[in-house]
Amino acid sequence: MDQEKLKKYRPYPPVRLTDRTWPDQVITSAPIWCSVDLRDGNQALIQPMNLEEKLEMFQLLVQIGFKEIEVGFPSASQIEYDFLRLLIDGNHIPDGVVPQVLTQAREQLIKKTFASLKGAREAIVHLYNSTSTLQRDVVFKMNRKEIIELGVAGARLIREQAERTETRIRYEYSPESFTGTELDFALEICEAIMDVWEPTPANPVIINLPATVELSTPNIYADQIEWFCRHMKNRDCALISLHAHNDRGEAVAATELALMAGADRVEGTLFGNGERTGNVDIVTLALNLFTQGVAPRLDFSRINKVINTYERCTKMKVHPRHPYAGELVYTAFSGSHQDAINKGMTALELTESGLWEVPYLPIDPQDVGRTYESIIRINSQSGKGGVAYIMDHEFGFKLPKDMRPGFGRVIQEVSDAYGDELTAEMVFHTFEKEYLLNSNGYHLKSFNVLKRHFDRDEESSIAEIEAMVVVKGEEKVIRAAGNGPLDAFCTALREGLGLRFVLHSYHEHALTRGSSSKAVSYIEILDQDDESWWGAGVDTDIIVASIKSLLSALNRSAAKNKKE
Numbered sequence: 001m002d003q004e005k006l007k008k009y010r011p012y013p014p015v016r017l018t019d020r021t022w023p024d025q026v027i028t029s030a031p032i033w034c035s036v037d038l039r040d041g042n043q044a045l046i047q048p049m050n051l052e053e054k055l056e057m058f059q060l061l062v063q064i065g066f067k068e069i070e071v072g073f074p075s076a077s078q079i080e081y082d083f084l085r086l087l088i089d090g091n092h093i094p095d096g097v098v099p100q101v102l103t104q105a106r107e108q109l110i111k112k113t114f115a116s117l118k119g120a121r122e123a124i125v126h127l128y129n130s131t132s133t134l135q136r137d138v139v140f141k142m143n144r145k146e147i148i149e150l151g152v153a154g155a156r157l158i159r160e161q162a163e164r165t166e167t168r169i170r171y172e173y174s175p176e177s178f179t180g181t182e183l184d185f186a187l188e189i190c191e192a193i194m195d196v197w198e199p200t201p202a203n204p205v206i207i208n209l210p211a212t213v214e215l216s217t218p219n220i221y222a223d224q225i226e227w228f229c230r231h232m233k234n235r236d237c238a239l240i241s242l243h244a245h246n247d248r249g250e251a252v253a254a255t256e257l258a259l260m261a262g263a264d265r266v267e268g269t270l271f272g273n274g275e276r277t278g279n280v281d282i283v284t285l286a287l288n289l290f291t292q293g294v295a296p297r298l299d300f301s302r303i304n305k306v307i308n309t310y311e312r313c314t315k316m317k318v319h320p321r322h323p324y325a326g327e328l329v330y331t332a333f334s335g336s337h338q339d340a341i342n343k344g345m346t347a348l349e350l351t352e353s354g355l356w357e358v359p360y361l362p363i364d365p366q367d368v369g370r371t372y373e374s375i376i377r378i379n380s381q382s383g384k385g386g387v388a389y390i391m392d393h394e395f396g397f398k399l400p401k402d403m404r405p406g407f408g409r410v411i412q413e414v415s416d417a418y419g420d421e422l423t424a425e426m427v428f429h430t431f432e433k434e435y436l437l438n439s440n441g442y443h444l445k446s447f448n449v450l451k452r453h454f455d456r457d458e459e460s461s462i463a464e465i466e467a468m469v470v471v472k473g474e475e476k477v478i479r480a481a482g483n484g485p486l487d488a489f490c491t492a493l494r495e496g497l498g499l500r501f502v503l504h505s506y507h508e509h510a511l512t513r514g515s516s517s518k519a520v521s522y523i524e525i526l527d528q529d530d531e532s533w534w535g536a537g538v539d540t541d542i543i544v545a546s547i548k549s550l551l552s553a554l555n556r557s558a559a560k561n562k563k564e
């Protein structure tokens, strides 16, 4: 990059706090959550929500479990005002849920805010004015004292209004652009506001310290919060609230570290909607807690419903790689990931610890209402483990371990040629074509067990079979005896058709999907060149399944010899 351009920027100063304690803290409980979807999120939309969409979003937030919801900036526009009236007059605010409204420190706006709240049981009135050096200079053209006077005047008017209304008012103040403000000045103005509102431990004020623009690394935000908590007087009369934006892509980390630094409350939005790069994403924060075994006190167990409502109301899309919620976040395409997930899922079935321990999956998809179906998807990056997972989990075929590399190669070829993701059905179709329906060489027309004597002593077990096999369009009847029907059929193929092969391994299991009365058999033969060939066969009769499986292996071997 051009060195000249770099001169436009300077590093953000660190906080002098050598005895910081937050790095040793662990988050053991959820903060107080406040959704600002209907205000900060909404004000950043190309097409802000209409009344119906706002109500739908509000009801979603209530269902998720938010107890504090910033429902808008009612003095800013008619629709914002009307929405608050709709909530109050329509009795849409359940007990235990407190609406929050935002206002600037301007008389007309404050008065209109209180008018909009008429009839509400309880509300949080959130006052803000910008305190940063930059905004003081270029926007407000005010010195520190004048900025304090502006905020304090707003706080006084809010207290006056609060004392006149039936609504139980809780106070919140934000030194907006806190992260662009000198810490001592941010503290000074917050304490001046607190002097006006006179909070008590039983009736604390909310002091919201926003990273209105994210300007530094998360550790610096945490230092600022710890510094603030340690230096403020009457700390017990305030709930310290965080409100991080995501300009550097670090809002989640900044919020987590700032919680470790002593904050009590978090304002944010679903999926991080909000001004510019967004507000902090509460879905990620809450599920990060969940995956540490900490109750998030928000319910994201049906994440798809949350996504659907969010996308409909905001007309925004949840990114496919969004933590916990994205379409692709429970999906592995690459071979080694698929192999490890496949093994992890199998190990999970055997363990009794109850702990979720699956490689590459930090959370059980079912805990957010997602299924296991999409965990493994197949493309040219995939390997045998993933293909075996699909065959097992989607179709109930538990391929023997030694059979998997061969089928993995078949799928790789198909996928390379196709150039796109293969659906589970395409994988199964390929399996059918390759193993179950490949009757080009030898095709079983009929099979009869003529005689069968079973004895516990294998030596004296005996079976005689007769089969009609179609070879190159010609029907051939073969007959032989052996220590079981499969052994007899092998002998019949060798003696009757002159085939040379050795039966090397045999596996079978019942098919639990689809027709539950069917079974599948997998057979590996070594051909005359000692080369291994796997076959598979499905039938309601396990003996017939094994006969088909043997022919499948022979046909695959014959097809290779034909190619040569």
Ligand SMILES: CC(=O)SCCNC(=O)CCNC(=O)[C@H](O)C(C)(C)COP(=O)(O)OP(=O)(O)OC[C@H]1O[C@@H](n2cnc3c(N)ncnc32)[C@H](O)[C@@H]1OP(=O)(O)O
Pocket (backbone or CB within 6 Å): 040, 043, 073, 075, 076, 077, 103, 104, 105, 106, 128, 129, 130, 139, 140, 150, 176, 212, 275
């Ligand atoms: C970081 C945040 O997200 S803050 C929230 C931002 N959200 C919004 O602004 C959405 C809603 N806002 C609006 O609809 C409008 O801005 C309104 C209705 C609030 C105000 O509208 P208007 O007065 O017509 O216009 P505008 O916003 O440009 O007003 C700017 C004036 O307000 C002053 N001002 C801005 N913020 C504040 C504040 N918090 N307290 C007191 N005065 C303020 C500015 O200094 C400026 O003063 P000036 O006219 O003397 O230069």
Ligand SMILES: CC(C)C(=O)C(=O)O
Pocket (backbone or CB within 6 Å): 040, 102, 128, 174, 176, 177, 208, 210, 211, 212, 213, 243, 245
């Ligand atoms: C109004 C304030 C809290 C805000 O949204 C911000 O500073 O980002």
Ligand SMILES: [Mg+2]
Pocket (backbone or CB within 6 Å): 040, 210, 212, 243, 245, 275, 279
């Ligand atoms: Mg904001």
